[in-house]
Amino acid sequence: MVWRLIVVLLLATLPARAEQVVAGLSQTRVSITTNFAGSEILIFGAVKRDAPAPEGPPLEVVVTVAGPSTPATVRKKDRRVGIWVNTESVRIAAAPSFYAVATTAPLDQALSQTEDLRHKVSIPRAIRAVGATEETAEAQSFIDALIRIRSETGLYQELPGAVELDEQTLFRTSIALPSNLTEGDYATRIFLTRGGEVVDAFETTIGVHKVGLERWTYLLAHQHPLAYAILSLGIAIAAGWGASAAFRMMKS
Amino acid sequence: MQIYLPIAEVSVNAFVLLGLGGIVGILSGMFGVGGGFLLTPLLFFIGIPPAVAVATQAAQIVASSISGVLAHFRRKTVDLRMGTVLLAGGMCGAVLGVWIFNLMRGIGQVDLLVKLCYVVFLGVIGALMFIESLAAINRTRKGVVRKRKQRIWFDALPFKMKFRTSGLYLSAIPPLIVGAFVGVLSAIMGVGGGFIMVPAMIYLLGMPTKVVIGTSLFQIIFVSGFTTILHATTNHTVDLGLALLLLIGGVVGAQIGTGIGLKMKAEQLRIWLAILVLAVCGKLALDLLIEPAELYSIAERVR
Secondary structure, eight states: OOOHHHHHHHHHHHTTTTEEEEEEOOOSSSEOOOOOEEEEEEEEEEESSSSSOOOSSEEEEEEEEEEEEEEEEEEEEEEEEEEEEEEEEEEEEEEESSEEEEEEEEEHHSSSSHHHHTOOOHHHHHHHHOOOOOOOHHHHHHHHHHHHHHHHHHHHEEEESEEEEEETTTTEEEEEEOOSSOOOOEEEEEEEEEETTTEEEEEEEEEEEHHHHHHHHHHHHHHHHHHHHHHHHHHHHHHHHHHHHHHHHHHH | EEEEEETTTEEEEEEHHHHHHHHHHHHHHHHOOOOHHHHHHHHHHHHOOOOHHHHHHHHHHHHHHHHHHHHHTTTTTOHHHHHHHHHHHHHHHHHHHHHHHHHHHTTTTTHHHHHHHHHHHHHHHHHHHHHHHHHHHHHHHHHHHHHHOOOOOTTTOEEEEETTTTEEEESSSHHHHHHHHHHHHHHOOOOHHHHHHHIIIISSSSOOOHHHHHHHHHHHHHHHHHHHHHHHTTTTTOOHHHHHHHHHHHHHHHHHHHHHHHHHHHHHHHHHHHHHHHHHHHHHHHHHHSSOOOEEEEEEOOO
């Protein structure tokens, strides 16, 4: 019985593995240095086949990059006694700090609704995947606002047609990471689809970390806040005294 | 040249920060104010998170005040005793201010609180200064010499102290209250509070003008320093990189500003400062009154 099940499963998976992703990244780590002003990651690869490309709907490639998820509070302003103040708010337990989805064709063509639901690919799905919020009609407008604001600042990107596919085999795309990144592991996924169905998937991570002076400062500020405060004050005192002394010397 | 700020976690142009520091430094040199009231809103404008702007500004004020107070110590125009009393009040005020700041941050109203404080205080101080300097210009035209009224209404209060440098004998309670009030504002608004402290010392406490600025700077150093430590240990929002860049621009600008200030008449100088204060106030008031283009905002987790 067990053997029969395994054989059935193998047969079921075999056609799906007829095309496989072989992928590479231009870099697997991003270092946030003092002069960090954003970064561009090149994601490229090829489709490995044992047999000629099957007939039917064309091959599509979907690439996603997701930053670490963090809780966020979305607030809404309303007019109270003539001035605009924050009134309502919705807490979103976790939302990716960065999310980009690049495709060869418009997303709804490259991926069916069911596959999107299963793999959480599109931006609204990816947020709902981690952001378990009270699903009320009002919360919806707050989630929409979160997506809208982060899309405007380049933190959420939907890039239809950004993946180039040559000869149904070679693909490449570049994802721009903005400068206001959250540190952590960025999950990168590549899906091959035909007729909206996922044929093969590949997953890897890109590590984004502060290095050098940036890392040292950040860690000091969070792990030894008192020492950091004293250091800040020391620098301020030295600078104030130094400036006074320097200008007195220049005058005399 | 883009530079990544480790605590603010944004990338900004280093020359913009140096320039901002410089402009504020020039104004501060010209008018003898800390310039925090101008710099903090400008930092909001270039995208520094408000919590970081306010906390970092406190560190920057320490530097510029030290630079200024050293000159006053050489001229012996610092009333240490009065400064210490103001300071005691200021410390209590700073603790209360940081506590209010965190409370409001928790319920999402910190932006409103900071902006309201700015609108109210800049509006009141700007308007008073404008009227006062217009009157002063009129007086100099007519050649009338003004007599200062002696403030006697708090003579009945206990805990009298002698302030020799200021030539005053008065209760310690009014300076304590003034100090505490400025301490609260300093923590909430990220300003030294000189623009409130100076008029309060002259008109409320009746201190002679020549010791006012030095004494105010003296106590601002400690209150701002204390505020810096409180913000750094409770919120982790002091950005060293940001402070350093603002500081360099600020100290250079202050020297240029002092030069310009010496060439202008005191009344004219005050009118221009009043107009500047009212302009900043007007801009912030409009932001509160006009419907914002984006009604929603995202508050990140407290880091």
